[in-house]
Amino acid sequence: MxxxxxxxxxxxxxxxxxxxxxxxxxxDLGKKFFVSAGTIHVRIKKLxxxxxxxxxxxxxxxxxxxxxxxAFIGVYLEKSSLYDIVAEELRKIPQIVRLNYxxxxxxxxxxxxxxxxxxxxxxxxxxxxxxxxxxxxxxxxSLDESFGRNVQVYKTK
Amino acid sequence: MxxxxxxxxxxxxxxxxxxxxxxxxxxDLGKKFFVSAGTIHVRIKKLxxxxxxxxxxxxxxxxxxxxxxxAFIGVYLEKSSLYDIVAEELRKIPQIVRLNYxxxxxxxxxxxxxxxxxxxxxxxxxxxxxxxxxxxxxxxxSLDESFGRNVQVYKTK
DNA sequence: ATTGAAAGAGTCTCAGT
DNA sequence: ACTGAGACTCTTTCAAT
Numbered sequence: 001m002x003x004x005x006x007x008x009x010x011x012x013x014x015x016x017x018x019x020x021x022x023x024x025x026x027x028d029l030g031k032k033f034f035v036s037a038g039t040i041h042v043r044i045k046k047l048x049x050x051x052x053x054x055x056x057x058x059x060x061x062x063x064x065x066x067x068x069x070x071a072f073i074g075v076y077l078e079k080s081s082l083y084d085i086v087a088e089e090l091r092k093i094p095q096i097v098r099l100n101y102x103x104x105x106x107x108x109x110x111x112x113x114x115x116x117x118x119x120x121x122x123x124x125x126x127x128x129x130x131x132x133x134x135x136x137x138x139x140x141x142s143l144d145e146s147f148g149r150n151v152q153v154y155k156t157k
Numbered sequence: 158m159x160x161x162x163x164x165x166x167x168x169x170x171x172x173x174x175x176x177x178x179x180x181x182x183x184x185d186l187g188k189k190f191f192v193s194a195g196t197i198h199v200r201i202k203k204l205x206x207x208x209x210x211x212x213x214x215x216x217x218x219x220x221x222x223x224x225x226x227x228a229f230i231g232v233y234l235e236k237s238s239l240y241d242i243v244a245e246e247l248r249k250i251p252q253i254v255r256l257n258y259x260x261x262x263x264x265x266x267x268x269x270x271x272x273x274x275x276x277x278x279x280x281x282x283x284x285x286x287x288x289x290x291x292x293x294x295x296x297x298x299s300l301d302e303s304f305g306r307n308v309q310v311y312k313t314k
Numbered sequence: 315a316t317t318g319a320a321a322g323a324g325t326c327t328c329a330g331t
Numbered sequence: 332a333c334t335g336a337g338a339c340t341c342t343t344t345c346a347a348t
Contacts, residue, residue, distance in 0.1 A: 005221060015222075018215040022179065025341060036317050041343065052221045057307075058175040059211040064162060065172070065310055072229075072259065072266055074297075087303040094309040102229065104297040109229055113308045140231075140261040146244040150214075151270045152251045153222055182324060193334050198326065317348080325340070331333085 005050055010035065012154035014043055015053070019150040022056040062113060069114040070142040073124075074106035075134055082133035083107065089131045095123055106138070117141075162207055167192065169311035171200055172209070176307040179213040219270060226271040227299040230281075231263035232291055239290035240264065246288045252280055263295070274298075 013033050017024060026037040026044075033040075047053040062070075073096075077086060083101055090096050090110060098111040114120045120141070128137055170190050174181060183194040183201075190197075204210040219227075230253075234243060240258055247253050247267060255268040271277045277298070285294055 015215065015217060019217065020212075020214070022213040022215045026343095027341070037342080038318075038344090039316055042315080045343095050221070052218050054216045054218055055177075056179040056213045057177070057216050058172065058179045059214050060172060060176065061209050061211055062308065064207070064209045065308075067308055070257070072257075091304055097308060098305045099303040100227070100229075100297075100299040101301040101303060102297040102299055104295060106297060108303070109297055109299075138261060140257075140259040140263060140266055142257040142259055142266075144258040146256040146258060146265070147248055148255045151219065151222075151224055151254060183326095184324075194325080195327090195335075196333055199332080202326090315348100317346105319345095321342100321344075323340100323342070325338100327338080328336095330335095 005052065007047075007052075009154070010039075011043055011047060014040065015047070016150075016152070016154040016156070018053075018056075019153075066115050067113050068116055069112075069120050070145070071112045071114070071120055072140040072142070073110045073112060073128075074138040074140075075108040075110065076105075076136050076138075077107040078133050078135045080107050086131060086133045093123060093127050095119065162209065164204075164209075166311070167196075168200055168204060171197065172204070173307075173309070173311040173313070175210075175213075176310075223272050224270050225273055226269075226277050227302070228269045228271070228277055229297040229299070230267045230269060230285075231295040231297075232265040232267065233262075233293050233295075234264040235290050235292045237264050243288060243290045250280060250284050252276065 010033055014029060017029060017032070026040040029040045030037045044053065075086070077083065087099055087101075087108070090099055095112050095114050096110050097113050100109045101107070102109045112120065112123060114123065120139075124137065124139060128134060167190055171186060174186060174189070183197040186197045187194045201210065232243070234240065244256055244258075244265070247256055247265075252269050252271050253267050254270050257266045258264070259266045269277065269280060271280065277296075281294065281296060285291060
């Protein structure tokens with residue numbers, strides 16, 4: 001953990017804006033928030049050094065790239081102490097893009113992105129069955145994403 | 158849907174690289190893949206026009222911004238025809254950052270990002286209880302994220 | 315801390331291949 | 332389609348406030 005954070009309104013405004021659109025220029029950000037491009041630069045540098053801003057990611061259309069199936073998988077473990085071992089095995093399956101250790105029904109909860117249902121079935125039947133320590137899994141296939149958005153760190157209105 | 162896609166190795170390489178790090182310069186991308194910066198520029202422009210590349214997003218450290226609690230919520234609906242109405246109500250809760258319509262146990266599946274457990278409890282007890290059409294919900298609090306990564310559109314090795 | 319201006323680096327265009 | 336060079340824009344630094 002870096003030095004203590006002390007973010008002001010402008011910092012939050014910059015983060016909020018760039019979470020949606022990281023390509024915006026410092027000049028345009030400055031115009032929007034009534035400061036100079038130099039000030040924006042200093043703020044972003046500060047946020048990067050503090051580790052609040054970790055980088056930028058490309059936002060791609062998975063459907064157009066041929067990834068038609070998104071599913072969530074709830075995993076029941078035989079013993080919760082097996083978490084780390086099973087997590088390492090699940091990491092080897094590249095279609096699993098996210099894995100969380102959770103409270104509640106499931107010991108762990110994953111998200112899978114696949115080309116098609118055939119690929120999903122292969123993961124569920126072939127790959128997951130081979131992993132020792134998994135008692136069973138439950139799968140929820142996403143039929144539609146209602147919305148996906150960012151956290152609100154600054155309220156616009 | 159735009160005109161038919163015909164992506165080659167270079168396109169996939171660029172996407173793979175920029176999904177992790179969208180800040181990399183065209184010159185550096187060119188060096189990495191043995192083409193000129195101009196070629197990279199043309200490819201990225203093509204990908205943007207096709208809609209495959211939708212933009213770039215800031216990657217932030219939610220913990221450092223004070224968002225300590227991530228949870229997943231499975232929603233049981235009284236009738237699945239209520240999906241759209243309930244989705245609109247859930248959209249009004251800004252801490253719900255994602256909502257999917259799913260097969261399986263739950264009708265819909267959401268992800269919540271909160272400052273703390275108190276805020277999560279308010280959402281579960283106050284906000285969700287008010288929404289008509291929700292039979293009940295199940296919550297899975299993330300104790301730890303094992304990994305989070307991008308889809309593999311191009312295999313490096 | 316913020317600014318404005320200058321230097322440096324990156325993007326974008328285009329003629330040539 | 333790719334390249335290299337020039338024009339243009341954006342980032343980065345810095346002296347002044």
